Amino acid sequence: MKLLEDIIVIDFSQFLSGPSAALRLADMGAQVIKIERPGTGDICRELYVSDVMIAGESTIFHAINRNKQSYAADLKDPEDLEKIKQLLAKADVMMHNFRPGVMERIGLDHETVKKINPSIIYASISGYGNEGPWKDLPGQDLLLQAASGLTWLNNNNDESPTPMGVAVVDIMAGTHLAQGILASLYKSTITGEGALIQVNMFESILDFQFEVLTSYYNDGRQLPVRSAINSAHAYIAAPYGIYKTKDGHIALAMGDIIQLATLLQCELLKQFSDSNDWFSKRDEIKKILADHLLTNSAAFWLNILEKADVWCAPVINYDELVKQEGYKVLNMEITVKTNNGLEVRTTRCPIRVDGKLLVSEKGAPQLGEHNDMIEKQFQLEKIFQDK
Amino acid sequence: MMNLPLKGLVVLEFSQYLSGPSAGLRLADLGARVIKIERPGKGEAGRKLSIKNIWVDDNSLLFHTINRNKESFTADLKNDDDVRLLKKLLAKADVLIHNFRPGVFEKTGFGYEAVKQINPRIIYAAISGYGKEGPWKDKPGQDLLLQSITGLAFTTGNGTNGPVPFGVSIADILCGAQLVQGILAALIRRQKKGIGALIEISLLESIIDFQFELLTTYYTSGQQPQRSKVNNGHPLLSAPYGIYKTADGYIALAMMDIQVLAKAIHCNGLHTFAQDQAFAQRDIIKKILADHIGTQKTSYWLTALQEQDLWAMEVLDWEKMLQQEAYKVLEMEQEVRAGDKKFFTTRCPIRINGKRLYADKQAPQLGEHTEKIKADFLIDD
Numbered sequence: 001m002k003l004l005e006d007i008i009v010i011d012f013s014q015f016l017s018g019p020s021a022a023l024r025l026a027d028m029g030a031q032v033i034k035i036e037r038p039g040t041g042d043i044c045r046e047l048y049v050s051d052v053m054i055a056g057e058s059t060i061f062h063a064i065n066r067n068k069q070s071y072a073a074d075l076k077d078p079e080d081l082e083k084i085k086q087l088l089a090k091a092d093v094m095m096h097n098f099r100p101g102v103m104e105r106i107g108l109d110h111e112t113v114k115k116i117n118p119s120i121i122y123a124s125i126s127g128y129g130n131e132g133p134w135k136d137l138p139g140q141d142l143l144l145q146a147a148s149g150l151t152w153l154n155n156n157n158d159e160s161p162t163p164m165g166v167a168v169v170d171i172m173a174g175t176h177l178a179q180g181i182l183a184s185l186y187k188s189t190i191t192g193e194g195a196l197i198q199v200n201m202f203e204s205i206l207d208f209q210f211e212v213l214t215s216y217y218n219d220g221r222q223l224p225v226r227s228a229i230n231s232a233h234a235y236i237a238a239p240y241g242i243y244k245t246k247d248g249h250i251a252l253a254m255g256d257i258i259q260l261a262t263l264l265q266c267e268l269l270k271q272f273s274d275s276n277d278w279f280s281k282r283d284e285i286k287k288i289l290a291d292h293l294l295t296n297s298a299a300f301w302l303n304i305l306e307k308a309d310v311w312c313a314p315v316i317n318y319d320e321l322v323k324q325e326g327y328k329v330l331n332m333e334i335t336v337k338t339n340n341g342l343e344v345r346t347t348r349c350p351i352r353v354d355g356k357l358l359v360s361e362k363g364a365p366q367l368g369e370h371n372d373m374i375e376k377q378f379q380l381e382k383i384f385q386d387k
Numbered sequence: 388m389m390n391l392p393l394k395g396l397v398v399l400e401f402s403q404y405l406s407g408p409s410a411g412l413r414l415a416d417l418g419a420r421v422i423k424i425e426r427p428g429k430g431e432a433g434r435k436l437s438i439k440n441i442w443v444d445d446n447s448l449l450f451h452t453i454n455r456n457k458e459s460f461t462a463d464l465k466n467d468d469d470v471r472l473l474k475k476l477l478a479k480a481d482v483l484i485h486n487f488r489p490g491v492f493e494k495t496g497f498g499y500e501a502v503k504q505i506n507p508r509i510i511y512a513a514i515s516g517y518g519k520e521g522p523w524k525d526k527p528g529q530d531l532l533l534q535s536i537t538g539l540a541f542t543t544g545n546g547t548n549g550p551v552p553f554g555v556s557i558a559d560i561l562c563g564a565q566l567v568q569g570i571l572a573a574l575i576r577r578q579k580k581g582i583g584a585l586i587e588i589s590l591l592e593s594i595i596d597f598q599f600e601l602l603t604t605y606y607t608s609g610q611q612p613q614r615s616k617v618n619n620g621h622p623l624l625s626a627p628y629g630i631y632k633t634a635d636g637y638i639a640l641a642m643m644d645i646q647v648l649a650k651a652i653h654c655n656g657l658h659t660f661a662q663d664q665a666f667a668q669r670d671i672i673k674k675i676l677a678d679h680i681g682t683q684k685t686s687y688w689l690t691a692l693q694e695q696d697l698w699a700m701e702v703l704d705w706e707k708m709l710q711q712e713a714y715k716v717l718e719m720e721q722e723v724r725a726g727d728k729k730f731f732t733t734r735c736p737i738r739i740n741g742k743r744l745y746a747d748k749q750a751p752q753l754g755e756h757t758e759k760i761k762a763d764f765l766i767d768d
Contacts, residue, residue: 143639143698144701148601149704151639153555154554163630165622166542180417198737200736208560210440214404236438240531251535292762316536316538330595346603348598350595
């Protein structure tokens with residue numbers, strides 16, 4: 001039995017934050033039904049504008065929305081709204097990521113939905129929460145990275161604030177939402193109670209920085225200083241960073257500078273015998289190391305370091321990654337099929353259950369693909385007579 | 388005091404550093420009783436790992452940050468008496484979490500099969516670096532190394548930079564968060580079917596999953612994602628996506644139509660670019676934009692952009708962020724008293740029934756709760 005078998009999730013969310021949470025629930029066995037506006041659907045279907053498309057839709061949409069169903073409904077149409085309410089009456093979870101106030105205007109706010117279904121888990125993601133001066137600002141990944149100080153943690157000190165090149169805020173917020181939903185679902189198996197789960201992207205990206213923010217709160221509020229050389233973490237001593245070699249890059253995590261000096265035969269490093277200097281003089285140390293590592297190949301250095309159990313790795317790109325045996329044994333890639341015959345290569349759920357991979361062949365739904373099926377399954381009825 | 392959703396659950400945490408312990412912290416904040424099982428004498432290695440050499444007591448501030456709201460039980464996995472006690476404790480626990488390298492925990496007699504014999508309803512959750520098989524399985528599961536071998540370092544920074552890693556432990560944190568998802572889903576099934584589960588995840592799978600948008604695009608096109616050479620914000624996104632220097636700071640510009648943008652900020656140099664060139668020509672467009680945005684202050688641009696509902700934001704550091712009313716209304720900070728000291732940290736980011744979840748119970752001293760736990764669970768009936 002799948003972990004979330006028989007759990008029904010009604011998902012009104014768009015883009016990445018909410019839908020990534022729903023994807024995880026789907027992968028663990030829930031029936032996830034996307035509620036989409038007729039005509040356009042989830043804006044993500046065409047939002048991302050990379051030059052790679054799958055049948056006119058963004059690759060990203062297909063990655064995020066595989067293994068889900070689509071029910072097209074116009075929430076401003078009373079008849080459609082009534083059917084949605086009938087659906088919610090039979091659901092376990094409802095989720096949305098509209099800006100504060102939107103669901104109230106539509107008439108699907110928590111108070112209303114709770115009356116329809118007192119045991120439902122009602123989950124929402126907003127950008128900045130429901131109060132305060134930023135509550136109506138767009139909850140967009142890069143903008144949250146900008147607002148939360150995150151961009152001052154990446155790249156070298158002489159570089160501009162540098163955002164992370166993956167939508168980390170959306171993904172963390174979606175992860176937190178799924179945690180809240182699942183914890184409440186667990187409780188409801190005992191008590192039968194519903195719950196309101198609220199996550200906002202601002203809190204999620206602050207939580208993501210909890211180690212370094214806690215340091216900032218308590219160190220006299222000294223702003224983080226990124227290393228000038230090969231910066232990888234503002235709060236960690238040399239040699240931590242990525243180094244260029246004669247033919248590529250290698251990463252060095254925490255390590256003993258004197259051991260490195262010996263192993264790499266780097267005489268200049270031997271003067272740094274006091275480990276307290278490894279943080280305070282990290283730029284000086286890393287510069288010496290960087291110059292030294294340029295003199296030979298990545299494989300040469302890694303061979304020496306790995307033998308001595310030093311924490312190191314090659315820095316590789318996707319072309320190289322997919323050739324690695326260590327990658328292949330994961331069986332991380334899956335092929336999903338859409339209703340109109342498309343095959344999309346994507347990644348699977350990273351969680352294994354009882355030694356088995358969680359894989360599904362179901363591709364992303366076409367807009368409204370499951371309307372008939374869902375109306376039958378849930379016996380949704382028109383309450384208004386046709387004129 | 389709210390009735391937290393995981394109240395009554397007992398979690399045994401055989402984990403160190405960040406990935407496993409961050410999962411334990413989330414479960415604790417959601418109401419579970421989380422007990423760290425630690426080696427006598429030294430305890431969890433994270434106790435002695437500090438950043439900026441900040442210590443609360445014998446333990447680093449970092450340890451206190453990750454391990455608040457937990458208890459500590461000392462047991463030597465090589466001592467028969469201790470192992471016997473642990474087995475009795477396992478019989479009454481709901482969840483076990485460990486992040487030992489593959490094979491290590493099995494050798495001590497606490498592999499899944501052995502633990503399942505003791506407690507068939509247990510949720511046994513394991514984090515590894517690279518999974519249990521393949522040539523990488525014994526490599527150290529360290530965050531920067533995982534970023535480096537999965538291509539992640541080629542998503543951040545400009546195309547003119549070398550690989551640039553994330554300056555936060557993304558693999559550890561995401562993996563811990565995903566482990567929590569698996570544990571909770573397994574607890575739901577246990578309620579319905581009465582069966583336990585084995586939940587496994589690796590830092591490698593988590594950090595590949597994290598890049599699922601980029602990788603799906605890569606599998607489709609066969610082309611490496613390319614970072615923009617100018618103000619890169621995301622390899623897959625068109626101009627203007629990125630961070631721009633103004634006359635007195637920086638602003639972030641997310642997705643928007645080039646001509647709408649040009650009009651809003653009176654950037655004549657952009658008038659010749661059509662929207663369908665916004666990806667292919669992004670470096671040229673962004674260079675024109677960067678030069679233009681450098682001429683005025685942040686507040687000037689923000690007003691012009693936000694008036695048109697364009698997606699823009701000032702780039703703040705923590706000092707400026709903490710002054711914002713929008714930060715203050717979150718009430719994200721909580722004070723933790725640790726012995727005769729106190730420190731501030733963040734709270735759980737999930738709100739339940741409109742309430743914020745605070746938990747200011749300090750991280751345990753090594754073995755602080757051993758006797759209490761024995762009394763609660765291990766007294767022979």
